[in-house]
Amino acid sequence: MVQNYTLCRLTNQEFDTLSGIIYEQFGIKMPLAKKTLLECRLQKRLRALELENFAQYIELLFSSGGLSQELFPMANVVTTNKTDFFRESAHFDFLKSLNWDSYFGGEAKGKMLKAWSAACSSGEEPYTLSMVLKETGEFDHQILATDLSQEVLQKAVTAIYSEERVRPVPLHYKQKYFLKNKDPKKPLLRVGPEIRKKVTFRQMNLMDSELDAGGKMDLIFCRNVLIYFDRPTQEKVIRKLCAHLKVGGYLFIGHSESISDFRLPLVQVKSTIYRKS
Numbered sequence: 447m448v449q450n451y452t453l454c455r456l457t458n459q460e461f462d463t464l465s466g467i468i469y470e471q472f473g474i475k476m477p478l479a480k481k482t483l484l485e486c487r488l489q490k491r492l493r494a495l496e497l498e499n500f501a502q503y504i505e506l507l508f509s510s511g512g513l514s515q516e517l518f519p520m521a522n523v524v525t526t527n528k529t530d531f532f533r534e535s536a537h538f539d540f541l542k543s544l545n546w547d548s549y550f551g552g553e554a555k556g557k558m559l560k561a562w563s564a565a566c567s568s569g570e571e572p573y574t575l576s577m578v579l580k581e582t583g584e585f586d587h588q589i590l591a592t593d594l595s596q597e598v599l600q601k602a603v604t605a606i607y608s609e610e611r612v613r614p615v616p617l618h619y620k621q622k623y624f625l626k627n628k629d630p631k632k633p634l635l636r637v638g639p640e641i642r643k644k645v646t647f648r649q650m651n652l653m654d655s656e657l658d659a660g661g662k663m664d665l666i667f668c669r670n671v672l673i674y675f676d677r678p679t680q681e682k683v684i685r686k687l688c689a690h691l692k693v694g695g696y697l698f699i700g701h702s703e704s705i706s707d708f709r710l711p712l713v714q715v716k717s718t719i720y721r722k723s
């Protein structure tokens with residue numbers, strides 16, 4: 447059965463209320479120019495909750511327990527989750543070229559490297575990182591991969607991607623680290639267990655005052671998420687992440703992002719790559 451849905455309109459006042467909640471809870475800035483985008487994205491929630499308009503949705507958010515119940519479903523629809531395997535590959539080339547013996551201050555062999563992909567979306571970033579680290583050195587590694595959206599994390603855990611999504615992965619990595627679906631009608635690939643077991647996924651909001659990453663990290667990837675935040679929020683997030691970075695560890699941000707004016711113990715080593723001093 448084909449169902450017809452009427453598109454609910456968002457008034458400017460409703461937009462102000464909703465964008466205010468999104469900013470407060472997730473740090474995501476929604477200027478008025480994004481009103482139509484927000485309107486489209488939130489339609490899904492109205493339908494799922496069988497609500498007739500945004501006034502009812504706002505009423506639900508302000509009802510007792512309403513916001514906490516709706517927070518994560520809302521995050522699923524308001525976040526932009528664009529990602530790719532080997533996205534911004536200069537970061538991975540940098541890791542391949544590092545002298546790991548000197549990084550570890552002795553033989554790298556047998557050492558454990560801890561990394562964090564702090565807005566990992568559907569998993570392409572942490573899986574790429576794991577494959578590159580596996581190829582790069584004789585040391586072992588563990589990756590914590592976190593995101594606000596539970597929906598993308600569910601996809602990340604399955605580690606199943608279409609052939610199209612896996613296209614940026616170099617052939618020898620594909621042959622070594624991916625499993626092919628046996629059904630030729632479904633061109634899907636799955637990240638193999640050797641890589642999957644290196645990555646632990648967890649839901650985490652970068653706005654939380656304390657980010658529990660379970661210890662200090664050698665590498666932190668925080669790429670293509672700062673662009674959704676305003677400058678003070680970007681600085682707060684980077685400050686919190688920096689506190690989780692080991693001295694000498696590296697922080698990677700997205701190519702259209704900049705943190706150079708933040709007063710933090712970070713030294714830029716390349717464009718968008720920083721080292722904790």
Ligand SMILES: C[S@@+](CC[C@H](N)C(=O)[O-])C[C@H]1O[C@@H](n2cnc3c(N)ncnc32)[C@H](O)[C@@H]1O
Binds near residue numbers: 525530567650652
């Ligand atoms: C555009 S994707 C970037 C993915 C990946 N880092 C990359 O560069 O390909 C941005 C991700 O940030 C996440 N995100 C947005 N706000 C967040 C927040 N407050 N806390 C944690 N993750 C957030 C989104 O859910 C989304 O998956």
